[in-house]
Amino acid sequence: MNVYSLFLALALDVVSGFEYGPQYSTNFITDLDHTREGKAHRNELFLGFQESSSMWFYTTLAPMLWDTVARWYGIGEKSAKSQQWIWDKFQEALKPLQQGIIGSSTNDNTIVSPVGNVLSTMYDEKIGKGPISQTQFREIASEIADHVIAGHETTGITLTYICWELSRPCNRHWQDKLFEECKTVPSDLQRLDQMPILHSIVQEACRLHSAIPGSEPRYVPQEGPKFEATLRDKHGTRVEIPPGTIVSCQPWSLHLLETPFGANPRQFNPARWLRDETTGETEQEYEKRLTKMNNSMFTFGQGNRMCLGMNLALMEMKYCIAQLYSRYTTDISPEWCNKVYQQQTDSLMGTSGRGRATSIKGTDVDMMRMADTYTTRPLMNECWLEFSSRD
Numbered sequence: 204m205n206v207y208s209l210f211l212a213l214a215l216d217v218v219s220g221f222e223y224g225p226q227y228s229t230n231f232i233t234d235l236d237h238t239r240e241g242k243a244h245r246n247e248l249f250l251g252f253q254e255s256s257s258m259w260f261y262t263t264l265a266p267m268l269w270d271t272v273a274r275w276y277g278i279g280e281k282s283a284k285s286q287q288w289i290w291d292k293f294q295e296a297l298k299p300l301q302q303g304i305i306g307s308s309t310n311d312n313t314i315v316s317p318v319g320n321v322l323s324t325m326y327d328e329k330i331g332k333g334p335i336s337q338t339q340f341r342e343i344a345s346e347i348a349d350h351v352i353a354g355h356e357t358t359g360i361t362l363t364y365i366c367w368e369l370s371r372p373c374n375r376h377w378q379d380k381l382f383e384e385c386k387t388v389p390s391d392l393q394r395l396d397q398m399p400i401l402h403s404i405v406q407e408a409c410r411l412h413s414a415i416p417g418s419e420p421r422y423v424p425q426e427g428p429k430f431e432a433t434l435r436d437k438h439g440t441r442v443e444i445p446p447g448t449i450v451s452c453q454p455w456s457l458h459l460l461e462t463p464f465g466a467n468p469r470q471f472n473p474a475r476w477l478r479d480e481t482t483g484e485t486e487q488e489y490e491k492r493l494t495k496m497n498n499s500m501f502t503f504g505q506g507n508r509m510c511l512g513m514n515l516a517l518m519e520m521k522y523c524i525a526q527l528y529s530r531y532t533t534d535i536s537p538e539w540c541n542k543v544y545q546q547q548t549d550s551l552m553g554t555s556g557r558g559r560a561t562s563i564k565g566t567d568v569d570m571m572r573m574a575d576t577y578t579t580r581p582l583m584n585e586c587w588l589e590f591s592s593r594d
């Protein structure tokens with residue numbers, strides 16, 4: 204299976220159901236063939252989203268150049284198709300709400316879903332205040348488009364890296380630990396958060412392979428920082444950042460710091476999230492170390508613009524990984540490329556420029572280098588794993 208296309212499909216199925224309602228969710232997991240025979244990885248919709256997300260720099264920081272650059276790379280048409288798909292899906296799911304055929308989230312829970320969905324919730328909120336204008340409809344559509352785009356590639360990419368790392372010979376023993384812990388996948392989703400091995404694996408993948416490794420820029424407002432700045436230079440003097448300055452921080456750099464993440468930060472090592480029994484680390488020391496690591500995690504951003512879908516993504520990923528590894532083992536497909544047996548010591552990032560990436564043929568570590576864009580992905584857009592049943 205090409206798990207990269209499989210997990211993009213899963214994530215789009217989940218987020219579309221969450222946003223539009225389960226009856227409008229896509230079913231790309233089964234509708235597309237993710238094996239070698241199928242060409243799911245060449246699916247136009249996914250490619251359109253991928254091309255659009257490679258343009259985030261222009262979308263956010265240089266919108267006046269978007270058209271020119273999109274034409275240059277031939278992105279405009281593909282991206283327009285995925286935008287149209289989102290708009291059509293919105294119209295399709297909106298119609299029954301407008302016609303009152305199905306109830307919205309608050310007045311007919313059984314038909315829509317027990318918790319409602321984003322569209323019906325937003326529709327309810329607006330309709331409660333009077334007739335909805337065209338602009339307001341576009342606002343709802345735009346918000347939902349944001350979630351669908353932000354929610355599927357990121358989740359799909361992270362799941363891909365989790366399974367690839369677990370399938371590498373040097374990490375494969377984590378599959379057995381996971382199996383022991385997940386033998387009975389809890390139906391109570393809250394229990395998923397009480398599974399330390401599962402949690403440590405997801406955390407480690409989020410640290411090392413943040414789906415958004417790129418900078419998260421913020422402006423210092425003209426009226427000055429809205430909070431008491433505590434930034435100090437090495438002499439302890441308070442540093443003032445002038446209004447209008449763009450300040451940015453990137454998960455990629457932050458997550459590779461030895462303080463607080465410990466030795467060999469380029470290696471996938473879920474154990475760094477667990478209490479170190481070999482050194483006799485006390486519970487108190489462990490809690491202290493964990494707090495420092497958690498505070499330095501930037502996978503979902505931090506502050507008031509941080510990821511809106513973090514809890515959905517974490518729950519979805521944990522559930523998926525628990526389901527998979529309680530039933531299967533995975534290995535890197537020998538038909539794909541040569542395996543690297545030892546741990547990672549060099550760069551995890553691939554800077555190849557557009558088009559040049561396709562000329563790289565090497566080991567799984569080469570193929571799985573993270574494309575250095577704002578939202579990353581495996582450099583070769585694929586990850587071929589073999590599944591074997593545990594039965």
Ligand code: HEM
Pocket residue numbers: 218349350351353354355357358361413414415419501502503504505507508509510511512513515516
């Ligand atoms: C592993 C999965 C995910 C990762 C790594 C991720 C990461 C991020 C990051 C880094 C940001 C920017 C934060 C900032 O600017 O400080 C963000 C924003 C956002 N994410 Fe996610 N995300 C994921 C899943 C999701 C899902 C499933 C959804 C929707 C259901 C979602 C919706 C959003 C939205 C709407 C924003 C913009 C929030 C705002 O600007 O106020 N994300 N995400």
